[in-house]
Amino acid sequence: MKICIVGGSGFIGSRLSSHLSKENSSFSIIDKQQSRFFPDRTYIADIRNVGELEEKIKLSAPDILINLAAEHKDNVNPVSLYDEVNVEGARNLTSIATSLNIQKIIFTSSVAVYGFAPADTDEDGKFNPFNDYGRTKMEAEEVFTDWQKKDPDNRSLTIIRPTVVFGERNRGNVYNLLKQITSGFFMMIGNGQNTKSMAYVENVVAFIQHATTFGPGIHTYNYVDKPDLSMNQLVSLVKEVEGKQDKVKMQIPYWIGYLGGLFFDFVSKVTKKEFPISAIRVKKFTATTQFASERKLTTGFKPPVSLKEGLERTIKYEFIDPQPEGQVLFYSE
Numbered sequence: 001m002k003i004c005i006v007g008g009s010g011f012i013g014s015r016l017s018s019h020l021s022k023e024n025s026s027f028s029i030i031d032k033q034q035s036r037f038f039p040d041r042t043y044i045a046d047i048r049n050v051g052e053l054e055e056k057i058k059l060s061a062p063d064i065l066i067n068l069a070a071e072h073k074d075n076v077n078p079v080s081l082y083d084e085v086n087v088e089g090a091r092n093l094t095s096i097a098t099s100l101n102i103q104k105i106i107f108t109s110s111v112a113v114y115g116f117a118p119a120d121t122d123e124d125g126k127f128n129p130f131n132d133y134g135r136t137k138m139e140a141e142e143v144f145t146d147w148q149k150k151d152p153d154n155r156s157l158t159i160i161r162p163t164v165v166f167g168e169r170n171r172g173n174v175y176n177l178l179k180q181i182t183s184g185f186f187m188m189i190g191n192g193q194n195t196k197s198m199a200y201v202e203n204v205v206a207f208i209q210h211a212t213t214f215g216p217g218i219h220t221y222n223y224v225d226k227p228d229l230s231m232n233q234l235v236s237l238v239k240e241v242e243g244k245q246d247k248v249k250m251q252i253p254y255w256i257g258y259l260g261g262l263f264f265d266f267v268s269k270v271t272k273k274e275f276p277i278s279a280i281r282v283k284k285f286t287a288t289t290q291f292a293s294e295r296k297l298t299t300g301f302k303p304p305v306s307l308k309e310g311l312e313r314t315i316k317y318e319f320i321d322p323q324p325e326g327q328v329l330f331y332s333e
Contacts, residue, residue, distance in 0.1 A: 003027040003212065004062035006047060006093065007069030009035040011170050011330035012108070016066070016205045017041070028060035031069070036328045047089035054096045064104045064212055067093055072110075072133055072332060075274060079132055086136035087143065094147035104156040105144060106211050111163045111197070111222060111291050113138040119195065122292035123161070123220050131280070148218050158211040160204075162223040163291055167201030167310065168317040172332040173284075174198065175318065176276060178311075181238045182319040187250040189257035190286040192232040197224040197291045200310030203303040210301045224293035225307040231285075237308065241315045257282045 003020065005013050008029030017038050020027045028043060029035050030053070035042045043056035047069045057065070071085040090107070097105060111117075112134030114125050129135040141159055148157040166174035180186045203225055211219065229237065239246040261279035268275050305313075317323065 001026065001064065001212070002060065002062045003064045003066060004030060004057060004060045005066045005068060006030045006053075007067065008038075009033045009042065010068060011167070011172075011332060012165060012201060012204060012208075013068045014328075014330070015167070015201050016068075016208055019205055019209060028062065030056050030060070047092060048084050050092040050095065053092055054099065057096055057100065057102075062102060064106065065093060065097060065102055066106045066108075066208065068108050070108075070133075070137070075268075075278075076132075082132040082136040083139075086133075087139045090140040090143040094143055097147065098150075103151075103154050103216075104212075104214075105147070106158045106160065106208060107140065107144050108208070109137045109141050109159050109161045110134065111161050111224075111289070113141065113161065114291070116287055116289075117291070119288055119290040120292045121290075123222055123295055125291075145218060152216065154216055156214055156216050156219070158214055158219040158221075160208065160211065160221055160223050161291075162199045162204050163197040163289065165199045165201050165204055166314060168314055169328060170201065170330050170332065172330075173281070175314075177234075177285075178238060178315060178319065181235055182242060182315070185250075186235070187252060188231065188235070189252055189282060190231075190254045192235070192251070193230050194286055194288045195228045195230050195290045196234065197228050197289055197293075198307065198311075199223050199225050200303075200305055200307060200314075202305050202310065206304050207296060207301055210299065214299075219299075221296040221299075222291050222293045223296060224291050225303060225310065226293065227307065228290050229307075234311075237311060238315060241312050242320065254282075254286050257286070 007013055008017055009031035014037050028041050030043045030045050032046045045052045045056040069089055071081045113127050113129055114121050115128035115130040117125055127138050129138055144157050148155045204223055236246045261277055261282035264275045264277045265279050
């Protein structure tokens with residue numbers, strides 16, 4: 001069984017490649033950037049260039065395509081990149097899969113397709129994306145679904161919708177939040193009772209590997225590591241790992257935080273500089289983003305690492321016993 005990881009040079013792809021390498025699995029990576037860990041297995045191609053992409057997929061001759069490639073930040077410019085990479089990229093992959101008779105695709109979508117959804121939204125939840133990232137992930141799901149339905153008895157499509165993914169070496173929103181808490185200058189916006197679903201990268205990778213065994217059909221799963229934590233509980237856990245007093249020194253009402261976010265949006269637009277605070281990030285921070293994820297357990301999957309252990313590993317790696325300069329880092333939302 002040969003696996004081709006499209007977008008495999010990124011955070012999740014690098015972890016997945018590492019696992020496959022340890023198991024002596026046959027895999028290749030296709031990305032617009034060379035993998036820092038597996039350069040000898042990397043083919044350089046842009047998912048937007050169907051000719052270039054097909055040429056490299058032919059060379060790797062896979063049985064399974066895993067699509068991790070995506071435009072995902074909140075401030076992608078131009079906005080058209082979301083459609084070009086997420087939607088047109090999906091069309092390119094399905095066209096190539098049809099041409100090369102590849103019968104199995106695993107696609108990492110996102111819970112962003114649900115938008116600001118009710119707590120415990122499951123895989124049957126209503127799609128209501130609030131940004132271009134969520135919209136284009138939703139449209140990409142439709143592209144892959146149409147591909148599977150054209151040969152339903154033979155084609156296997158797995159759609160995995162992770163919540164925010166964190167882990168060592170990732171410089172996304174969870175890292176920035178943990179960094180603020182460990183700095184001692186963390187400012188809670190709102191009352192801290194809003195709940196957040198999270199996913200540790202090792203578990204997400206393990207589920208992607210598990211999905212390579214699925215047969216024909218459409219298999220759709222949210223990916224969340226339970227139990228969900230409120231912001232107050234997350235702060236308490238971080239302080240426990242640090243061995244420090246559990247106390248938030250600063251707390252401000254939501255409306256003040258949101259106005260501050262709008263101010264930084266204005267400054268960012270004028271100066272063309274990116275700031276860690278924005279209106280959408282304040283809104284995300286204070287929202288409850290809680291999703292159901294029990295369906296994945298019906299497949300026999302068991303997460304190898306608990307959520308608490310994943311957070312402890314990340315906190316210790318990044319802030320208690322920080323690694324030397326020069327390590328490979330991944331920047332995402």
